[in-house]
Amino acid sequence: MRIKIINPNTTLEMTQTIDRAGRGVAREGTQIVTVSPEFGPASIESHYDEYLCAPGLIDEIRKGENENFDAYIIACFGDPALDACREITVKPVIGIAEAAMITASIISAQFSIVSLIPRTKAVTRELVMHYGFGHKLASIRSTTLHVLDVEQDPEGCIQTLREAAFLARDEDEAEAILLGCAGFADFADRLESELGIPVLDGVVCAVKLAEAMVELGKPTSKYLTYALPERKVYSGIFEKFGRAT
Amino acid sequence: MRIKIINPNTTLEMTQTIDRAGRGVAREGTQIVTVSPEFGPASIESHYDEYLCAPGLIDEIRKGENENFDAYIIACFGDPALDACREITVKPVIGIAEAAMITASIISAQFSIVSLIPRTKAVTRELVMHYGFGHKLASIRSTTLHVLDVEQDPEGCIQTLREAAFLARDEDEAEAILLGCAGFADFADRLESELGIPVLDGVVCAVKLAEAMVELGKPTSKYLTYALPERKVYSGIFEKFGRAT
Amino acid sequence: MRIKIINPNTTLEMTQTIDRAGRGVAREGTQIVTVSPEFGPASIESHYDEYLCAPGLIDEIRKGENENFDAYIIACFGDPALDACREITVKPVIGIAEAAMITASIISAQFSIVSLIPRTKAVTRELVMHYGFGHKLASIRSTTLHVLDVEQDPEGCIQTLREAAFLARDEDEAEAILLGCAGFADFADRLESELGIPVLDGVVCAVKLAEAMVELGKPTSKYLTYALPERKVYSGIFEKFGRAT
Amino acid sequence: MRIKIINPNTTLEMTQTIDRAGRGVAREGTQIVTVSPEFGPASIESHYDEYLCAPGLIDEIRKGENENFDAYIIACFGDPALDACREITVKPVIGIAEAAMITASIISAQFSIVSLIPRTKAVTRELVMHYGFGHKLASIRSTTLHVLDVEQDPEGCIQTLREAAFLARDEDEAEAILLGCAGFADFADRLESELGIPVLDGVVCAVKLAEAMVELGKPTSKYLTYALPERKVYSGIFEKFGRAT
Amino acid sequence: MRIKIINPNTTLEMTQTIDRAGRGVAREGTQIVTVSPEFGPASIESHYDEYLCAPGLIDEIRKGENENFDAYIIACFGDPALDACREITVKPVIGIAEAAMITASIISAQFSIVSLIPRTKAVTRELVMHYGFGHKLASIRSTTLHVLDVEQDPEGCIQTLREAAFLARDEDEAEAILLGCAGFADFADRLESELGIPVLDGVVCAVKLAEAMVELGKPTSKYLTYALPERKVYSGIFEKFGRAT
């Protein structure tokens, strides 16, 4: 089985962190390939970044269709362009926020998300509602962290997350903690041992879910919403998006 | 890996159907053990049946804790007593309705459930809401089928389901179909080939999800809601439920 | 008129407290009979306890059908197995949480529930949503109290409830307080005089509502959801549940 | 016990119908007094009518406070000005739509409302949501009926309601029917015997609920929302509304 | 273009404040006429006041239909009787709470309302839900202010609002502030410059929205809900409401 994980930002250190997390839980026989898009933002922290990472991400799914992949993972906690990606392949496409929330819904009655700078809170809350897990959300605890702080000061980063996670557990009654950025993947186990409640990184959740979906063998429904996009002219620098993969 | 599937009714033909479905998708290395409770109803078609299947089902989870299982599956589309089962083990416990809805939410934008006699519709709708998938529900199409009709007249049963499923696809805009009874497991592939949209049996979805959860290695949170039940006296024929397993 | 109140746990001191509360508000001409099941848990504080109190509780409804009762009350704030009980009789069956919330909705714009140990909070919240009173819920204030603390230390118990109730009134803007355990019935009037806002015990609310329903003379609808359960084989220690009452 | 039922319109034939329905279910010892306001619309079929019946209705509650009443009932299925009425008395005030929905929620899993001309549908739907019973609403079936048709052509009226009620039961899966106008009170029993499912008139439901509330003895909370209105100047023809009762 | 603004209370100082605010943003060519009803409460702070201001307010709309107005604004943050007013004219009728929330939804992701005494909070929250902006509501911050405090102590009033608004911004993450009373119109700009986030007075929002609606030229739909009220007899002091305008 071949799974393509796409880190939708262009920061290669983060791509490596994600790759390491993915490989760490993949089964023998699962081949993980982790990439960044050829163009786009160095990190994703706003709607602006989300919409501008999408074409590069979509491009990687399109290329993946010629590379014999069995499933795709979008490794950014905003699950950008997930619905668009599902339209262009019958293979399962899984977002790491979606995977983390599904997992949390199985092992806890309510969960909190510890995340980045406060501006991301609104988009995260909307994502939770979109998936239907609003009634299981104890809180979103935003912090002072930017995405790229993870690479520059991992110890400071984990300390900030630790404080937010303890508040989520003790004040918000979170029974599990979700890490709100793919770059936090390395911190999950350490925080879990300190907190005494499950701490979930979406990358590892998504890899396991993707393996399950591939083996289940059910295609993405091509009836209505996720049907292949209508063939049409794309102009300018996006001309290739109008062609078949 | 050892997964215990519990058919919460006492009809052994259905237990065999479920076992066959579970084994059919289990990976090499996954051992499936499917059982029925020692006491309880022959089929589950009412709240009455749901509450009265629960103790026997819980009993099987309790026994399972001494039998070296890694995960449990509740193989009735009402997911009876799921929260109670999660309290008495740290191993993942998965309901087949939950598993089918999670799977459907990944491969379709909205789904329908084709199910049993009309009285079950209210409980199914409440279950969909409980998991948070109300906004993805195209319809619940109830039928004239009782649970045990499956064993007695499989061809009549699949014909009834087929009619309901086509209506769900064509009138309700369902992009995937969920089979609303564990006993329907054998019919999924045949209906899918006829309908041209994914048809999901919850048993196979649950087996793949259980394997994923076991490999992920995250315990059920024992903080708050799913903590071990308080030790206390149970009296009468339930005396053993007050003892440790 | 004869009303059967079922305390779904097997602690007779609590059954007596409930009986006293029920008789205290019953009209002349209303005969209150309060019982505990023959088997089950000494107290109900988890989903595990809820599911395991249900058969004994259902058994008491079934027996009640031969004892000439006009209505039934389930005297545990989780309203366990209420839907199942409604299936097996045309007489009104009322849960004390349901009765307390209905009453609160008539005399206040929003209410709080002061309750037991924190693990019960999730099930209480889900109950509130199930009845449709989510928009009227100011807060659920859990405490350190176990069910059986009421019998062992009533003064400590009322002090704990008092603190929670004042916080609910002053910080959460509760306009009425609901006592989240049938065992708290004796404390309502004392707390109300201290707080200056209505304090509702579900048992007395349920008795008055049951009397009203009996006199109204409307049966439980036997169409669809609450139809009599299908007759079928029950095996093992539950064999009798398959027979007519 | 003295209960004042206020028919908020000024059509005395309807006031008599309501009075008859109320007396029919009142207990010995309950004195029913049914009145119409001194000013206002002959029937209530629009928001315009609702807002313009309110002052006359409020006036009757104010007068009632000097007439030794124990409870008040607002006998129009829109429950006009209910919150305002609750502010000016500590006695229970009950709307007939509220009472009918509460009753239906106890004896059925979902209900339909058969009502007046289509324009009233939006206000009825909003009322259902306001009380929190949206998840129990099978449908609202509007008809061609105006309020005053009841007095002029009762047989034509019941025939129209019958057709709507059968459709609600058979197509919408209603397990109980609510009559969406106080003027329909006489038709409930006849329709119920034909339909085979409970048919509820709000007036009788409200009388029983009011009796229960009076005996329960809990005042309307005067904390926050339902506190007595601030004393202030009212000018012009409403000058008296600024004085104490 | 002629816009009639109706201050539904009878306090002329407030009518002048509202008029000044309205004229301040009206375009050249827009004629603003601001009035109070001929009868009703001096201020609106309860459901009682809301229902009793409605007839005088409706009367002003009715008179307006003979005065050649193009649009109407209801200048009380509770938007009293808005639906009734829409029934009696095809001209746009806009509530200031509605206008403020629509505006806030365009320039911020979530907003808070700083308002009057705590008892008004429940009605404000219900209004937010009614318009569908519940998911955009950061908080409602009630204060100690009565409506008429604005005229008597404007500096004390603005200080109280300032404190509430800073808490809304800093603790509730409000991205915009709505002033919860028409009498606060003068304070918006000063608070906005201090807070650094948009502060919206509903009166000015409503004037701009009304101008836009008039120029758009779309009538209020007279199909179903907002159809002209049925012609019928109104009796007593409301006799004129039964006649055509």
Added chain:
Amino acid sequence: MRIKIINPNTTLEMTQTIDRAGRGVAREGTQIVTVSPEFGPASIESHYDEYLCAPGLIDEIRKGENENFDAYIIACFGDPALDACREITVKPVIGIAEAAMITASIISAQFSIVSLIPRTKAVTRELVMHYGFGHKLASIRSTTLHVLDVEQDPEGCIQTLREAAFLARDEDEAEAILLGCAGFADFADRLESELGIPVLDGVVCAVKLAEAMVELGKPTSKYLTYALPERKVYSGIFEKFGRAT
């Protein structure tokens, strides 16, 4: 006042239709400039198209900031990338779906949307929920129409829309109709005269709303969600998106 309308697809005939509609309602003194992006899809009918039109659309907003515009309108009924656009300017940015729904909410109690091919229905429904108008949605009536059918067969197109709109009015009780594609702008008046209920094209609604917002003078809140995006490196063909405008 200068308003930039961006048709996010690259079909110039549609840009001209939109421009004509916009100019038709703009006030004297309002300068309308309508453009298409330099790159992207010829029409927008899928999530794929939505995400791939976004960068070109965002590019037009960025350019607009140097072109002295006072407001921006996104002229596609999916309101693509609206939140992203609000981050990069303090000027009001309005989506045509948002503007149409706001307008409909003022002049009708519930509305229907007549739209394109069925696959777009899910995204439209999610948009309605996102804005909070779910309780005002009578139905979404999809059709067989592709976006570019409007240019090729306008008469066939209006006939298809007419049929859908009559069904929405007569079967779904829609009190107003929204045209679910910017390309339908020319058809609104003709359909309205036939249907007898308001028919709204989002382009004209958005122009009037934009004018109102500009004159109101309130900036988009730069606190939290809509703050300017963090400055960061954008790579590859998107390199310019990382620079200030």
